[in-house]
Amino acid sequence: MEDIGNLFHGFSVVLQPYNIVLMVVGIVLGVIVGVLPGLGGANGVAILLPLTFSMSPTSAIIMLSCIYWGALFGGAITSILFNIPGEPWSVATTFDGYPMAQQGKAGEALTAAFTSSFVGALFAVIMITLVAPLVASFALRFGPAEIFSVYFLAFCSFVGLSKEPPFKTVASMMLGFALGAVGLDQMTGQLRLTFGFETLLTGFDFLIAVIGLFGIGEILLTMEEGLSFRGKAAKIDLKVVINTWKELPRYWMLYLRSCLIGCWMGISPAGATPASFMSYGIAKRISKHGKNFGKGEIEGVIAPETAAHAAGTAALLPMISLGVPGSPTAAVLLGGLLIWGLQPGPLLFTEQKDFVWGLIASMYMGNIVGLIVVLTCVPLFAAILRIPFSVIAPIILVLCAIGAYTVHNNTFDVVMMLVFGVVGYFMKKTNYPLAPMVLAIVLGDKAEESFRQSLLASQGSLGVFFSNALVSTIMTLGLIALFWPMIQAGLSRLRGGVKGPRTAA
Amino acid sequence: MSATSKVLTFGVAACVGGAFALSIAPAKAWEPTHPIEIIVPAGTGGGADQMARTMQGIITKHNLSKQSVVVINKSGGAGGEGFLDVKNSKGNAHKLIITLSNLFTTPLATGIPFSWKDMTPVAMMALDEFVLWTNAEKPYKNVKDYVAAVKAAPDNTFKMGGTGSKQEDQIITVALEKATGKKMTYIPYKGGGEVAVQLVGNHVDSTVNNPIEAVAHWRAGKLNALCVFDSKKLDYQEKIAGDKAWGDIPTCKSEGLDVEYLMLRGFFMAPGVKPDEVAYYVDMFKKVRETPEWKDLMKNGAFNTTFMVGDEYAKWVASAEKLHEGLMKEAGFLAKTN
Numbered sequence: 001m002e003d004i005g006n007l008f009h010g011f012s013v014v015l016q017p018y019n020i021v022l023m024v025v026g027i028v029l030g031v032i033v034g035v036l037p038g039l040g041g042a043n044g045v046a047i048l049l050p051l052t053f054s055m056s057p058t059s060a061i062i063m064l065s066c067i068y069w070g071a072l073f074g075g076a077i078t079s080i081l082f083n084i085p086g087e088p089w090s091v092a093t094t095f096d097g098y099p100m101a102q103q104g105k106a107g108e109a110l111t112a113a114f115t116s117s118f119v120g121a122l123f124a125v126i127m128i129t130l131v132a133p134l135v136a137s138f139a140l141r142f143g144p145a146e147i148f149s150v151y152f153l154a155f156c157s158f159v160g161l162s163k164e165p166p167f168k169t170v171a172s173m174m175l176g177f178a179l180g181a182v183g184l185d186q187m188t189g190q191l192r193l194t195f196g197f198e199t200l201l202t203g204f205d206f207l208i209a210v211i212g213l214f215g216i217g218e219i220l221l222t223m224e225e226g227l228s229f230r231g232k233a234a235k236i237d238l239k240v241v242i243n244t245w246k247e248l249p250r251y252w253m254l255y256l257r258s259c260l261i262g263c264w265m266g267i268s269p270a271g272a273t274p275a276s277f278m279s280y281g282i283a284k285r286i287s288k289h290g291k292n293f294g295k296g297e298i299e300g301v302i303a304p305e306t307a308a309h310a311a312g313t314a315a316l317l318p319m320i321s322l323g324v325p326g327s328p329t330a331a332v333l334l335g336g337l338l339i340w341g342l343q344p345g346p347l348l349f350t351e352q353k354d355f356v357w358g359l360i361a362s363m364y365m366g367n368i369v370g371l372i373v374v375l376t377c378v379p380l381f382a383a384i385l386r387i388p389f390s391v392i393a394p395i396i397l398v399l400c401a402i403g404a405y406t407v408h409n410n411t412f413d414v415v416m417m418l419v420f421g422v423v424g425y426f427m428k429k430t431n432y433p434l435a436p437m438v439l440a441i442v443l444g445d446k447a448e449e450s451f452r453q454s455l456l457a458s459q460g461s462l463g464v465f466f467s468n469a470l471v472s473t474i475m476t477l478g479l480i481a482l483f484w485p486m487i488q489a490g491l492s493r494l495r496g497g498v499k500g501p502r503t504a505a
Numbered sequence: 506m507s508a509t510s511k512v513l514t515f516g517v518a519a520c521v522g523g524a525f526a527l528s529i530a531p532a533k534a535w536e537p538t539h540p541i542e543i544i545v546p547a548g549t550g551g552g553a554d555q556m557a558r559t560m561q562g563i564i565t566k567h568n569l570s571k572q573s574v575v576v577i578n579k580s581g582g583a584g585g586e587g588f589l590d591v592k593n594s595k596g597n598a599h600k601l602i603i604t605l606s607n608l609f610t611t612p613l614a615t616g617i618p619f620s621w622k623d624m625t626p627v628a629m630m631a632l633d634e635f636v637l638w639t640n641a642e643k644p645y646k647n648v649k650d651y652v653a654a655v656k657a658a659p660d661n662t663f664k665m666g667g668t669g670s671k672q673e674d675q676i677i678t679v680a681l682e683k684a685t686g687k688k689m690t691y692i693p694y695k696g697g698g699e700v701a702v703q704l705v706g707n708h709v710d711s712t713v714n715n716p717i718e719a720v721a722h723w724r725a726g727k728l729n730a731l732c733v734f735d736s737k738k739l740d741y742q743e744k745i746a747g748d749k750a751w752g753d754i755p756t757c758k759s760e761g762l763d764v765e766y767l768m769l770r771g772f773f774m775a776p777g778v779k780p781d782e783v784a785y786y787v788d789m790f791k792k793v794r795e796t797p798e799w800k801d802l803m804k805n806g807a808f809n810t811t812f813m814v815g816d817e818y819a820k821w822v823a824s825a826e827k828l829h830e831g832l833m834k835e836a837g838f839l840a841k842t843n
Contacts, residue, residue: 049558143708185670201585323702345724408581
């Protein structure tokens with residue numbers, strides 16, 4: 001196999017001492033970037049891109065992709081410790097990660113999250129190594145209708161998941177759609193719902209909403225409840241890692257499913273965020289412990305983290321082979337490629353072997369180095385929870401404000417973040433779930449865009465969503481997911497056993 | 506200070522900033538005192554973004570400025586966010602904005618209040634070309650067959666993919682409709698790279714991608730380049746797609762499609778900046794143009810390398826604005842509030 005030979009050549013490039021140092025530096029920078037909410041992988045890579053201009057393209061991409069891995073790892077830390085997702089795809093991690101931290105199991109949650117990230121990424125890299133060309137042609141089959149069906153499936157697998165009353169879930173989701181619609185309408189080039197305010201041109205950025213709703217809202221709640229973290233101080237030693245590892249192999253089926261979901265979403269390219277939500281939703285449906293989801297179930301951390309990382313890694317493949325970035329960070333990396341005079345596209349694999357296989361080898365090594373770096377820091381991260389709330393709260397507030405500002409370099413966003421914080425506080429007090437709103441803001445306008453693109457192409461016929469095997473299958477899966485509670489109830493009634501009240505959809 | 510040569514060239518500029526000249530020695534050109542921001546009124550990874558980031562790399566690598574350069578994307582409201590930011594930074598000599606056609610189309614289509622006259626023109630770096638692309642599997646391999654296929658299809662069934670709505674790609678599409686007398690369906694996507702892939706995947710029938718957005722697929726034999734929307738053939742003779750060079754693509758006009766369109770890749774600064782501040786950047790851009798990295802970028806993207814500064818540039822922009830106003834009015838793209 002020529003490719004395997006190339007891969008080993010790639011390893012030999014990556015394992016030069018200089019490149020290993022770059023890797024560690026990249027991972028550390030990436031973790032910092034990922035921890036700061038709002039800064040995000042894309043911004044982080046963009047800021048650090050100039051550092052790499054003087055390096056060789058291979059060294060540069062090693063460092064930048066390690067920043068990317070670091071950011072993917074780092075996003076989970078604040079989600080679990082403070083209920084503040086550092087990255088969009090970490091939102092689903094908060095659902096169970098934060099309750100675990102509150103129960104004094106922050107170490108377990110962090111270990112599970114990091115390990116899952118690693119497994120997801122490794123699975124995706126192996127897939128890239130073995131089937132890259134196949135996968136690239138699969139990605140080509142995704143037109144607007146297919147992409148919409150993927151979003152549809154993401155929404156459907158998430159509806160009816162929350163403990164809150166279904167009408168509150170719907171209300172929250174609809175509010176999210178409305179907020180997501182503000183700004184420029186991509187399809188007609190018209191401004192919507194800006195009421196003549198120039199500051200609303202950009203719409204409501206998902207990150208601002210998340211930082212406010214989760215971060216600020218959480219701090220307000222904690223303040224009300226007596227200025228102390230509800231979390232018990234976590235045990236601080238590395239045994240936690242070993243003990244958690246002993247448990248993880250039990251969930252191999254969950255891992256496999258989450259990896260597959262993640263790879264698929266990364267390639268299609270819907271991205272890591274829908275992957276994490278979809279994986280969480282499906283895990284909750286299927287798991288025996290489905291009822292415990294949201295209360296600190298370790299499976300609720302594994303599912304979204306594995307899928308997010310598989311997706312984040314797989315997203316690099318369409319970037320290399322088609323020149324289409326599967327994520328915002330991949331878009332910045334793409335810009336980097338062009339600056340180094342490399343042309344992403346179908347020929348990159350044949351024309352720039354050193355580079356491509358160096359990149360793939362760095363995916364393997366970067367993830368291993370990343371896992372070691374973050375795991376050794378688990379006790380350190382968990383220890384943060386021992387700092388008194390009165391000290392840490394102002395720091396979090398400042399970090400949130402910086403994060404909100406960096407998204408668009410706009411002071412108005414900081415104000416918006418505070419407004420969202422108050423909204424989040426009241427929604428929590430009145431038991432309106434936040435997650436559906438967040439999901440609607442982040443995926444609403446993309447789903448709308450591909451929906452309208454499909455209808456434009458089909459002259460308004462809805463038949464386009466069932467026009468070929470691929471799109472019909474995904475749509476049908478979505479419908480099944482949507483009506484699953486009813487189907488389940490129907491099935492159990494057929495069997496004659498009425499097993500208690502069914503959950504509403 | 507390595508500024509003596511600049512002072513010779515731009516002595517006039519220094520005199521205009523007279524009040525300045527009193528406090529500082531007379532022979533001292535302006536230099537930036539803190540990091541320079543380049544605003545990109547478009548998303549990451551697009552043509553303008555690539556150019557800005559390449560320049561950032563060139564300026565850093567060749568030490569063309571004592572201050573670092575920061576690239577910031579402000580893409581909200583079809584770029585309106587970025588333009589308003591510059592418009593509202595009166596007198597700020599550390600802020601540049603790179604333009605694409607949304608300099609003209611965004612205010613016309615959305616009514617967002619700005620115009621190029623609210624800013625200070627610095628320099629035209631290049632003009633971006635547009636090429637008519639089709640999927641290589643399709644039976645039409647030249648403009649004549651293409652036009653025949655468009656005409657043969659029922660109204661609105663021929664699909665044209667493009668970037669954004671009521672922007673350059675759709676303007677060209679409307680012009681093509683006029684030239685062929687047939688209505689197509691225009692499907693807007695977020696970025697040029699995505700549009701090219703949709704064409705490779707056969708989800709649209711043709712596109713008018715910039716060369717740099719589609720070149721990888723052209724070279725892989727997935728796309729055909731039918732014609733270029735310029736008055737003359739492209740300047741690049743190197744064989745890059747099999748036996749074809751950029752220079753081999755015929756002009757659309759010569760093939761009977763009388764449509765021409767070029768897109769500005771140029772720089773503006775905030776209003777109210779001093780002439781010697783503008784002169785500093787003009788000088789820096791001239792040095793950027795001499796670097797091998799810049800020449801590579803021009804070659805990869807088959808750019809038209811016209812360079813303009815000062816009045817000549819302002820005049821070009823003014824006439825381009827008129828052109829867009831006419832085209833957009835004809836297409837019915839003007840905002841209702843205008």
